[in-house]
Amino acid sequence: MAPRMAASVCCSFVFLLFLFVCPVLSNVFPISFSRHELLDIRNSTPDKFLPTFEHSDVLLDILVRGAAFLYKRSKRRKRGKRAGALVKFRQRGFRTPLPSIHLANLRSLANKSDELQLLTRTNKDFLNSAALCFTETWLNGTIPDSALHLTGFQLIRADRVTESSGKTRGGGLCFYINEGCAALEMLADQITHTEQHYPDSFIIVLGDFNKAHLTRELPKYRQHITCPTRDSNILDRCYTVLKDASLGLCDHCLVHLLPAYRQKLKSAKPVVRTVKKWTVEAEQDLQACFELTDWSVFEAATTDLNELTDTVTSYISFCEDMCVPTRTYLTFNNDKPWFSAKLKQLCQAKEDAYRSGNKALYKQAKYTLNREIRVAKLNYSGKLKKQLSRNDSKSVWNGLKAITSYKSPSPSTEASQQLADDLNEFYCRFEKQQTGLTPYTHPTVPQHSHQHPAPPSPLLFLNLPLRSVKLSSIFTLIFNRSLELCIVPSCFKRSTMIPVPKKPKITGLNDYRPVALTSVVMKSFERLVLAYLKDITGPLLDPLQFAYRANRSVDDAVNMGLHYILQHLDKPGTYARILFVDFSSAFNTIIPDILQIKLSQLSVPTSICQWITSFLTDRQQLVRLGKLTSGSRTISTGAPQGCVLSPLLFSLYTNDCTSKDPSVKLLKFADDTTVIGLIRDGDESAYRQEVEQLSLWCSDNNLELNTLKTVEMTVDFRRKPPALTPLTIMNSTVAVVDSFKFLGTNISQDLKWDIHIDSIVKKPQQRLYFLRQLKKFNLPQALMTQFYSAVIESVLCSSITVWFGAASKSDIRRL
Numbered sequence: 001m002a003p004r005m006a007a008s009v010c011c012s013f014v015f016l017l018f019l020f021v022c023p024v025l026s027n028v029f030p031i032s033f034s035r036h037e038l039l040d041i042r043n044s045t046p047d048k049f050l051p052t053f054e055h056s057d058v059l060l061d062i063l064v065r066g067a068a069f070l071y072k073r074s075k076r077r078k079r080g081k082r083a084g085a086l087v088k089f090r091q092r093g094f095r096t097p098l099p100s101i102h103l104a105n106l107r108s109l110a111n112k113s114d115e116l117q118l119l120t121r122t123n124k125d126f127l128n129s130a131a132l133c134f135t136e137t138w139l140n141g142t143i144p145d146s147a148l149h150l151t152g153f154q155l156i157r158a159d160r161v162t163e164s165s166g167k168t169r170g171g172g173l174c175f176y177i178n179e180g181c182a183a184l185e186m187l188a189d190q191i192t193h194t195e196q197h198y199p200d201s202f203i204i205v206l207g208d209f210n211k212a213h214l215t216r217e218l219p220k221y222r223q224h225i226t227c228p229t230r231d232s233n234i235l236d237r238c239y240t241v242l243k244d245a246s247l248g249l250c251d252h253c254l255v256h257l258l259p260a261y262r263q264k265l266k267s268a269k270p271v272v273r274t275v276k277k278w279t280v281e282a283e284q285d286l287q288a289c290f291e292l293t294d295w296s297v298f299e300a301a302t303t304d305l306n307e308l309t310d311t312v313t314s315y316i317s318f319c320e321d322m323c324v325p326t327r328t329y330l331t332f333n334n335d336k337p338w339f340s341a342k343l344k345q346l347c348q349a350k351e352d353a354y355r356s357g358n359k360a361l362y363k364q365a366k367y368t369l370n371r372e373i374r375v376a377k378l379n380y381s382g383k384l385k386k387q388l389s390r391n392d393s394k395s396v397w398n399g400l401k402a403i404t405s406y407k408s409p410s411p412s413t414e415a416s417q418q419l420a421d422d423l424n425e426f427y428c429r430f431e432k433q434q435t436g437l438t439p440y441t442h443p444t445v446p447q448h449s450h451q452h453p454a455p456p457s458p459l460l461f462l463n464l465p466l467r468s469v470k471l472s473s474i475f476t477l478i479f480n481r482s483l484e485l486c487i488v489p490s491c492f493k494r495s496t497m498i499p500v501p502k503k504p505k506i507t508g509l510n511d512y513r514p515v516a517l518t519s520v521v522m523k524s525f526e527r528l529v530l531a532y533l534k535d536i537t538g539p540l541l542d543p544l545q546f547a548y549r550a551n552r553s554v555d556d557a558v559n560m561g562l563h564y565i566l567q568h569l570d571k572p573g574t575y576a577r578i579l580f581v582d583f584s585s586a587f588n589t590i591i592p593d594i595l596q597i598k599l600s601q602l603s604v605p606t607s608i609c610q611w612i613t614s615f616l617t618d619r620q621q622l623v624r625l626g627k628l629t630s631g632s633r634t635i636s637t638g639a640p641q642g643c644v645l646s647p648l649l650f651s652l653y654t655n656d657c658t659s660k661d662p663s664v665k666l667l668k669f670a671d672d673t674t675v676i677g678l679i680r681d682g683d684e685s686a687y688r689q690e691v692e693q694l695s696l697w698c699s700d701n702n703l704e705l706n707t708l709k710t711v712e713m714t715v716d717f718r719r720k721p722p723a724l725t726p727l728t729i730m731n732s733t734v735a736v737v738d739s740f741k742f743l744g745t746n747i748s749q750d751l752k753w754d755i756h757i758d759s760i761v762k763k764p765q766q767r768l769y770f771l772r773q774l775k776k777f778n779l780p781q782a783l784m785t786q787f788y789s790a791v792i793e794s795v796l797c798s799s800i801t802v803w804f805g806a807a808s809k810s811d812i813r814r815l
Contacts, residue, residue: 099130137172290470309489420630486610492522516640526644575716582709586671588638
């Protein structure tokens with residue numbers, strides 16, 4: 001920094017006296033001097049009595065502005081760190097007694113969402129703000145919260161209410177609360193709430209407050225800790241309403257342990273991703289590598305199936321690594337796909353223009369940024385058109401979701417090694433020591449009668465992308481040998497469990513749904529066995545099992561249940577009790593040896609039964625949370641969720657769970673089980689007996705009834721229905737509800753569809769906002785139609801054959 005210009009005046013006492021006395025005397029005795037006399041005085045005065053100016057260019061400023069300017073110019077500036085309230089505030093981060101707030105009148109928050117996303121990336125003050133307050137949001141119920149999501153903030157909306165304001169547009173207020181900021185007011189509110197409920201209690205508030213104080217929020221509370229608790233600072237405080245309160249004495253010194261604190265919420269760092277770049281040249285090189293491979297060498301090298309499979313898969317991975325190049329790129333958590341470095345520079349230029357105070361420059365920078373955003377969006381829409389023309393539906397759909405911000409982010413939890421290990425243990429909680437398993441034999445594939453088709457013969461594996469034809473011979477060999485030995489290779493049974501949150505707020509391990517990632521080759525094998533099992537067991541399946549069967553769907557299950565109920569209620573003195581049964585992790589409770597017995601009873605060949613048993617036993621399982629993985633566990637209970645065979649195996653496992661009484665219907669859709677009791681003249685004995693038999697069957701087959709989620713609904717159109725005796729399962733009273741969402745359809749006890757139509761109308765109205773966002777990109781009609789069919793029409797037409805015929809005219813108009 002260049003040195004400041006300063007003027008230093010050396011004055012004697014005589015000269016100062018002259019300056020102050022001369023004006024006073026001039027008013028009493030006017031004295032005038034000529035120019036010649038003044039020059040003589042100057043020449044006769046010694047130099048030590050005259051002022052000396054180091055910089056003569058400031059003489060005019062001193063004479064015009066006076067002593068105040070002289071003091072200002074001569075003040076020395078302190079050297080060292082940068083000063084200022086903003087600099088000090090930034091250094092404190094979230095450790096501020098008062099929050100920082102950004103306030104803006106947006107005039108349509110939806111249209112400014114892109115600019116807000118840019119600000120979270122380019123403006124650190126904006127990202128670290130404790131609260132963002134926006135007025136004139138112009139929001140309504142048709143715009144969902146997920147479309148307005150800002151990373152690291154929680155949205156609180158207060159939209160304009162048409163009924164109270166009389167206006168349909170404009171207005172609205174919203175807050176974005178920073179998830180990383182802590183407010184003392186919340187603590188003060190809790191203390192005040194406690195005081196109101198317990199006015200005679202003695203309240204002590206103590207803890208690690210760091211540099212925060214409760215003096216402003218709770219002025220009547222006194223702080224009792226006066227000695228430093230860390231270095232020279234008082235970080236731990238104790239507040240009470242009494243002065244000098246006796247809080248106890250001890251002959252031991254207090255040991256204060258400060259943990260190494262790591263901030264829970266931090267700004268999302270850029271993610272470095274490495275992916276394989278599949279080009280035409282890479283595919284041709286890989287196919288040529290497979291063509292030149294002599295696969296008979298692998299077959300002759302070993303007779304062990306596991307060793308052969310491991311060798312082949314390792315060689316394929318080696319060829320893929322050699323022929324397919326990789327690409328590393330950097331992604332940001334809140335980047336839109338059309339954001340570019342140029343847009344970020346323009347956004348920064350717009351902020352600089354605003355700070356400069358030049359309105360013309362700011363307006364020009366604003367128009368330039370908006371124009372470039374429109375150009376970037378138009379270019380991105382062209383990219384989506386090319387992807388659609390190449391039938392790349394996955395990339396198109398990902399692009400549409402990125403444009404519209406469709407689907408809010410999944411609830412984030414802090415991944416840890418301990419959590420991964422705990423989840424793996426939790427998913428293995430149904431594991432039991434298997435006894436009585438039929439020992440594996442090594443039969444050849446038997447000859448079958450004409451009543452059943454022959455076992456599958458895997459000639460081509462069309463599910464293997466690009467290079468499936470080149471690998472068909474070796475995998476056909478492996479699968480045929482697997483069928484002959486009734487053994488599934490160990491590497492094909494390994495599964496990686498990905499915990500998927502079931503609800504927005506995670507409260508326990510049960511709130512994660514385990515989804516298994518298994519080998520692509522094994523999925524191809526499973527499809528061949530699946531087709532074979534369907535041909536054999538199809539005619540023997542329970543007719544009231546509607547899952548995973550040809551020409552049956554969810555609509556058929558709901559229609560069948562309603563048909564039984566309405567047909568029964570046409571008779572006098574009748575009513576229906578419907579029990580919606582919920583199982584705890586149904587797929588994870590399958591016992592392989594029990595399944596093997598049931599498959600044999602369904603005329604499944606012994607070799608296939610043993611092959612399936614091998615598929616379900618001695619499986620290696622681990623849990624992956626981000627970049628963390630748990631230890632591997634060997635499990636022999638259940639069927640992995642995500643495998644091709646698992647749904648059918650569970651249907652076959654529960655095939656013998658049926659109702660023996662014609663007045664009780666037991667509907668099944670995979671693990672969703674519903675018991676419908678058609679009761680006449682108040683006789684519920686058959687219904688209660690079937691429920692008891694269901695509970696016993698679950699105990700015998702290792703299925704666990706979740707009594708907390710199992711509910712009951714009664715449909716009774718009698719004029720004066722009496723009070724019904726509650727149903728009890730396993731010493732737990734079943735909760736009674738007025739409506740229930742059965743296979744995606746809301747059914748109420750009066751069999752009207754107001755609740756269901758309300759639910760399906762609200763969701764498409766919100767999703768229409770996404771469609772309007774796509775219109776801004778000038779996308780082709782085909783893409784708009786595709787998005788509408790997948791996101792909006794799918795909701796409106798869900799179970800439409802069930803409820804549309806009974807919908808009222810007003811409901812149809814709403815639709």
